[in-house]
Amino acid sequence: xxxxxxxxxxxxxxxxxxxxxxxxxxxxxxxxxxxxxxxxxxxxxxxxxxxxxxxxxxxxxxxxxxxxxxxxxxxxxxxxxxxxxxxxxxxxxxxxxxxxxxxxxxxxxxxx
Amino acid sequence: xxxxxxxxxxxxxxxxxxxxxxxxxxxxxxxxxxxxxxxxxxxxxxxxxxxxxxxxxxxxxxxxxxxxxxxxxxxxxxxxxxxxxxxxxxxxxxxxxxxxxxxxxxxxxxxxxxxxxxxxxxxxxxxxxxxxxxxxxxxxxxxxxxxxxxxxxxxxxxxxxxxxxxxxxxxxxxxxxxxxxxxxxxxxxxxxxxxxxxxxxxxxxxxxxxxxxxxxxxxxxxxxxxxxxxxxxxxxxxxxxxxxxxxxxxxxxxxxxxxxxxxxxxxxxxxxxxxxxxxxxxxxxxxxxxxxxxxxxxxxxxxxxxxxxxxxxxxxxxxxxxxxxxxxxxxxxxxxxxxxxxxxxxxxxxxxxxxxxxxxxxxxxxxxxxxxxxxxxxxxxxxxxxxxxxxxxxxxxxxxxxxxxxxxxxxxxxxxxxxxxxxxxxxxxxxxxxxxxxxxxxxxxxxxxxxxxxxxxxxxxxxxxxxxxxxxxxxxxxxxxxxxxxxxxxxxxxxxxxxxxxxxxxxxxxxxxxxxxxxxxxxxxxxxxxxxxxxxxxxxxxxxxxxxxxxxxxxxxxxxxxxxxxxxxx
Numbered sequence: 001x002x003x004x005x006x007x008x009x010x011x012x013x014x015x016x017x018x019x020x021x022x023x024x025x026x027x028x029x030x031x032x033x034x035x036x037x038x039x040x041x042x043x044x045x046x047x048x049x050x051x052x053x054x055x056x057x058x059x060x061x062x063x064x065x066x067x068x069x070x071x072x073x074x075x076x077x078x079x080x081x082x083x084x085x086x087x088x089x090x091x092x093x094x095x096x097x098x099x100x101x102x103x104x105x106x107x108x109x110x111x112x
Numbered sequence: 113x114x115x116x117x118x119x120x121x122x123x124x125x126x127x128x129x130x131x132x133x134x135x136x137x138x139x140x141x142x143x144x145x146x147x148x149x150x151x152x153x154x155x156x157x158x159x160x161x162x163x164x165x166x167x168x169x170x171x172x173x174x175x176x177x178x179x180x181x182x183x184x185x186x187x188x189x190x191x192x193x194x195x196x197x198x199x200x201x202x203x204x205x206x207x208x209x210x211x212x213x214x215x216x217x218x219x220x221x222x223x224x225x226x227x228x229x230x231x232x233x234x235x236x237x238x239x240x241x242x243x244x245x246x247x248x249x250x251x252x253x254x255x256x257x258x259x260x261x262x263x264x265x266x267x268x269x270x271x272x273x274x275x276x277x278x279x280x281x282x283x284x285x286x287x288x289x290x291x292x293x294x295x296x297x298x299x300x301x302x303x304x305x306x307x308x309x310x311x312x313x314x315x316x317x318x319x320x321x322x323x324x325x326x327x328x329x330x331x332x333x334x335x336x337x338x339x340x341x342x343x344x345x346x347x348x349x350x351x352x353x354x355x356x357x358x359x360x361x362x363x364x365x366x367x368x369x370x371x372x373x374x375x376x377x378x379x380x381x382x383x384x385x386x387x388x389x390x391x392x393x394x395x396x397x398x399x400x401x402x403x404x405x406x407x408x409x410x411x412x413x414x415x416x417x418x419x420x421x422x423x424x425x426x427x428x429x430x431x432x433x434x435x436x437x438x439x440x441x442x443x444x445x446x447x448x449x450x451x452x453x454x455x456x457x458x459x460x461x462x463x464x465x466x467x468x469x470x471x472x473x474x475x476x477x478x479x480x481x482x483x484x485x486x487x488x489x490x491x492x493x494x495x496x497x498x499x500x501x502x503x504x505x506x507x508x509x510x511x512x513x514x515x516x517x518x519x520x521x522x523x524x525x526x527x528x529x530x531x532x533x534x535x536x537x538x539x540x541x542x543x544x545x546x547x548x549x550x551x552x553x554x555x556x557x558x559x560x561x562x563x564x565x566x567x568x569x570x571x572x573x574x575x576x577x578x579x580x581x582x583x584x585x586x587x588x589x590x591x592x593x594x595x596x597x598x599x600x601x602x603x604x605x606x607x608x609x610x611x612x613x614x615x616x617x618x619x620x621x622x623x624x625x626x627x628x629x630x631x632x633x634x635x636x637x638x639x640x641x642x643x644x645x646x647x648x649x650x651x652x653x654x655x656x657x658x659x660x661x662x663x664x665x666x667x668x669x670x671x672x673x674x675x676x677x678x679x680x681x682x
Contacts, residue, residue, distance in 0.1 A: 009600070010597050010598070010646065011597070011598055011599050011600045011601070013598070014598060032640055032642040032643070033642070034641070034642060034645070055645075057642045057643075057645050057646045083600065083602075085602060
């Protein structure tokens with residue numbers, strides 16, 4: 001099993017959630033997050049005005065899935081979160097040793 | 113509130129069964145003759161002392177020994193009583209004390225003092241219990257003048273920390289203002305002989321609260337006082353309510369009544385401690401703070417010149433005087449206003465409007481004044497729409513308060529923000545009070561609330577353009593948060609859409625403050641730095657858009673202010 005973590009723009013959450021649901025991913029953890037990547041120190045120009053960008057609001061998604069779904073889920077997230085502009089976010093994958101569903105005691109695949 | 117006689121009886125039966133168990137253990141422990149039978153007793157304290165043992169309550173007991181009782185024999189006796197109870201998994205809250213130790217503990221700790229006021233003999237030497245009880249009550253009465261200020265301070269600190277039972281979305285039946293701990297506190301005040309409390313009324317309210325608490329414990333199977341939403345339906349059924357809302361409403365009425373008794377009692381404690389004047393007239397001398405309204409010892413009262421039946425603004429004058437000075441509007445004044453106050457003419461005169469908006473922007477003093485007026489029907493007479501939201505439970509778990517209390521809290525949160533670049537604080541506080549007035553029915557509450565807010569604003573006497581701003585603020589009070597968290601802020605169309613909704617920069621500034629106050633009044637999760645940042649970014653972009661463009665609120669088009677007038681017109 002793998003943990004997929006994605007940091008995306010807040011307004012893309014609904015698009016990503018709905019695309020993942022269509023794909024069959026029904027559960028996820030969503031957290032309000034702030035951060036920056038390559039745009040650190042970047043100054044945004046908007047209608048002639050300059051904005052200093054430091055910590056930018058993002059949302060962080062966490063999804064645990066089976067190994068064979070990793071590429072597809074990453075693709076779904078990337079496609080639905082993309083605006084083509086700087087700051088679209090990142091997706092990364094980490095291995096998960098085991099999962100326990102608290103209510104039933106189910107483990108691993110049946111707990112996901 | 114439906115009170116089941118059976119549940120009251122069960123509390124008594126539970127206490128009786130516990131008494132019998134303890135007596136039987138006592139019998140076994142003392143029958144061998146190793147333990148002297150006089151000079152030692154087992155006593156019940158707290159709820160068990162009052163024979164009000166709830167399903168999951170601890171058994172609060174004290175093994176009481178006369179001074180000079182043999183320590184070793186006392187230790188053996190304690191072990192032979194506690195161990196069998198522990199073996200049976202009985203939740204036991206026990207202590208072993210001599211009579212003088214018990215008095216010292218009560219003298220040192222207010223919670224102990226309150227608990228032992230309900231001391232009741234269970235088994236052993238009855239003369240020892242009787243003597244201890246008499247001494248404890250005497251100590252309490254003797255030290256009351258010294259200790260009541262501390263009790264009042266602790267009580268008010270708890271109220272600040274936990275909040276009102278009547279307005280909480282997850283009521284704490286024990287520690288909230290209006291909860292069971294207030295009942296215990298009021299009993300202690302009564303026992304002091306210094307403060308009077310309507311004892312029969314208090315007991316009636318206590319039984320109503322215990323009914324819900326017992327049903328909650330039956331539902332959860334554990335000792336808990338927090339009525340979380342998940343258990344509401346089952347607790348309602350167990351209490352004989354047809355619907356959770358009916359339980360909630362009756363619980364709020366009970367909590368409100370207890371909170372009221374407790375607040376009045378605490379004010380009486382303050383009064384009792386205020387030194388009497390050494391000279392001057394013995395009758396009260398009022399400081400006149402407004403026509404027909406006086407202040408006396410921290411309270412706002414109606415003076416002998418007050419004529420509520422012919423002076424419709426008197427209620428607003430009294431309320432404004434109390435809230436802006438952070439004084440208490442007395443119960444008697446609120447009750448008289450409720451009975452006699454003449455209805456305000458429609459539209460309200462300018463003075464009434466000014467008093468109303470000053471009252472709403474007065475800050476934390478507003479909460480108690482509004483509550484007093486509401487208790488006696490003054491709010492209903494002034495603002496009949498308030499019925500829609502009174503005691504209404506919010507739909508979202510993020511909310512901390514019921515809808516009516518949230519609206520008042522939003523006004524409180526607006527007050528410190530009025531110093532910002534807000535041109536019309538009067539419109540802002542009115543919109544703050546009305547922003548969720550559309551809740552409680554079907555449909556989007558912002559849309560439902562807009563015409564209601566418009567009607568209220570017209571009645572209050574705002575001119576037409578101001579009514580439009582208030583209505584727009586109510587209609588769009590969620591627009592900034594929704595757009596900031598779900599739309600692309602980098603897309604100029606987002607700022608353009610929001611600009612269309614707010615129409616101009618002054619309204620945008622009002623909406624920005626209302627959005628922040630609404631979120632702060634909702635609960636800690638609603639105004640995270642994350643949300644704040646997104647909303648601020650959006651507001652900045654909408655502000656910039658409005659500075660550069662003229663917005664036509666009736667249509668989607670915008671035109672650049674930079675364009676020549678001739679072309680724009682075309």
